[in-house]
Every structure is written in C-alpha cells, then in structure tokens.
Amino acid sequence: MKAPRDSTLFRFLINGIILLVLLLSSIMGFLLFRYGTPVPETQILLRLSLACLLLLITLLAVVHIAFRQLRKQAADDQGTDNLTGFLYRQIFNQVLEQALLEARRTLEPLSLVIIDIDRFRLINEEHGHVRGDLLLTLLSRSIQSVLRASDTTCRWGGNQFLVILKDCPEKDACRLAANILEKIRQQRRPLNGKSIKVTASIGVAQMLSTDSSQTLLARVETGLYSARDKGCDTYAIGYDWILIDYSCEPIFSF
Numbered sequence: 001m002k003a004p005r006d007s008t009l010f011r012f013l014i015n016g017i018i019l020l021v022l023l024l025s026s027i028m029g030f031l032l033f034r035y036g037t038p039v040p041e042t043q044i045l046l047r048l049s050l051a052c053l054l055l056l057i058t059l060l061a062v063v064h065i066a067f068r069q070l071r072k073q074a075a076d077d078q079g080t081d082n083l084t085g086f087l088y089r090q091i092f093n094q095v096l097e098q099a100l101l102e103a104r105r106t107l108e109p110l111s112l113v114i115i116d117i118d119r120f121r122l123i124n125e126e127h128g129h130v131r132g133d134l135l136l137t138l139l140s141r142s143i144q145s146v147l148r149a150s151d152t153t154c155r156w157g158g159n160q161f162l163v164i165l166k167d168c169p170e171k172d173a174c175r176l177a178a179n180i181l182e183k184i185r186q187q188r189r190p191l192n193g194k195s196i197k198v199t200a201s202i203g204v205a206q207m208l209s210t211d212s213s214q215t216l217l218a219r220v221e222t223g224l225y226s227a228r229d230k231g232c233d234t235y236a237i238g239y240d241w242i243l244i245d246y247s248c249e250p251i252f253s254f
Contacts, residue, residue: 081155083133084140092154092162096213099152099164103207110207111165111173112220115143115180118199118232120159127196135187135198142183146176162220170206170237177202177235185233199233 079091087095096112103110117139124132136159143161147153152164165173180202187198203223207216223238230236 083137084155084161085144086140086161087152087154089154089156092152092156093213095152095154096164096216099166100207100211100213100216103166104209108167109169111168111170112205112207112216113163113165113173113177113180114156114203114220114224115161115163116201116224116228117159117184118201123196138187139184139198142187143180146179146183162217170204173204173206174235174237177204181233181235201227201232202235203227203238204235205238 079088080086081088099110102108117136120132123135140153140155140161143163144153147163148165150166152166154162156162165176168176181200184198184200201224203220203226205216205220205223211219219238219240221238222240223236226236226238227234
C-alpha cells in the first residue's frame with residue numbers, strides 16, 4: 001500500500017530535520033565558545049543559524065501533524081479504529097457473516113465474545129475523555145495480548161469490544177474470557193490521586209447450526225447482561241432469555 005511507504009518517508013524526513021537542528025545548534029555553540037562576544041562576521045552567521053533553526057522547528061511541527069493525519073487516514077482506509085486498532089463495526093459485520101459461512105462449511109466450532117468495560121462513563125466524567133481514551137488504548141492492548149492470530153476483534157461501541165473466535169468451542173471461549181478479565185484487572189492506574197479499579201463484564205456464546213449473525217449477537221449480549229447481573233467483573237454464557245440487572249460494584253477504591 002502507499003500509506004506505509006509515505007510513513008517511512010515522513011520518518012526519514014523527521015530524522016533528517018532533527019540532525020540538521022543538532023548540527024546548527026553545534027555550530028552556534030562553537031562560534032560562541034570560539035569568539036566569546038560575537039564579532040560582526042559571526043553575528044551574521046549566528047542570526048542566519050538562528051533563523052534556520054526556527055524555520056526547521058516549525059517545519060518539524062508541520063511534518064509531525066501531517067504524519068499523524070497520514071496514520072489516521074491509513075487506519076480509516078484499512079477499516080480499523082484509530083484508537084484501538086480494532087475493526088470498525090461496519091467492517092466487522094461483513095467479517096462475522098463470512099466467519100459464519102466458513103464455520104458451517106468446515107463444521108468447526110465458532111464462538112463470539114463481547115467485552116464491556118464496567119462503568120466506563122464514570123471514568124470519562126471524573127477524569128476526562130483524553131485519559132479515558134488512553135485507558136481504552138491500554139485495555140485494547142491487554143485484550144489483544146491474550147488472543148490468537150486467527151481471532152478478529154471489533155470496537156463495537158464506545159467501551160465495548162466484540163471478538164470472533166474461530167475453531168473455538170464454548171469451553172475454550174470461557175477460558176479466554178477469564179484470561180481477558182485478569183488482564184483488564186491488572187490495568188489498575190492512579191488518576192487524579194485516586195486508584196482506579198478497572199473491570200469488565202463479558203458475554204460468551206457459541207454458534208448454533210441455526211444461528212444467523214443477528215441471533216448469535218443477541219445471545220452473546222444476553223451473556224453480557226447476565227455478567228452484569230452477577231455484579232460485573234465476570235463472564236457469563238448467553239442464553240435465549242435472561243433477566244437483566246445492571247448493578248455493579250463501585251469503580252473507585254481509596
């Protein structure tokens with residue numbers, strides 16, 4: 001693709017500008033050390049070097065902004081969320097449909113997992129969206145670290161993730177959900193003097209032969225509701241009918 005090549009070019013340009021800035025700074029330092037009080041001839045060189053330095057710093061800032069925009073555009077072109085690196089919801093729907101077709105053809109088990117960060121809205125309200133986004137980035141890395149290369153992850157909502165687990169029966173999906181919960185618990189971070197307890201609720205569902213993408217998604221969501229009903233920080237298997245309760249323990253501890 002064109003984006004990675006452009007990305008390499010930007011990195012090369014940034015490194016070159018940094019070297020030039022260091023070189024000009026060295027020249028200015030040498031002239032000041034060599035002559036002490038600048039003479040008229042060196043004053044011109046110093047002013048020219050300073051002007052070039054300011055110009056290069058400005059150019060560096062512009063290139064940095066352009067590079068970030070390029071990375072965002074590359075992520076959009078690939079159908080991935082720029083914050084987490086996971087697939088967009090629209091792209092995921094297509095991938096899920098294809099995964100269901102393959103599972104029916106190969107007769108291999110397929111499971112779906114939905115992950116919801118407990119009381120994430122409180123984090124945004126208490127600490128701001130910037131720190132909330134940073135936490136989402138860290139959590140997405142934690143989730144990805146326990147998944148297989150064949151697993152497909154989507155940012156389903158603001159603080160919800162869906163994972164397709166190919167060739168994975170319900171028992172193994174539950175084991176994976178337990179590992180994800182443990183990884184998320186490890187993201188305990190101090191924010192504004194408070195120790196924030198990060199937990200998640202997870203729903204698990206295995207594909208049935210009669211399942212469409214809609215029925216499988218509906219069942220995995222009932223597993224999520226059941227996990228919330230248990231008090232959060234746990235996982236549950238989805239069923240056709242389940243009572244819903246959203247009670248969760250407080251997220252902050254002192």
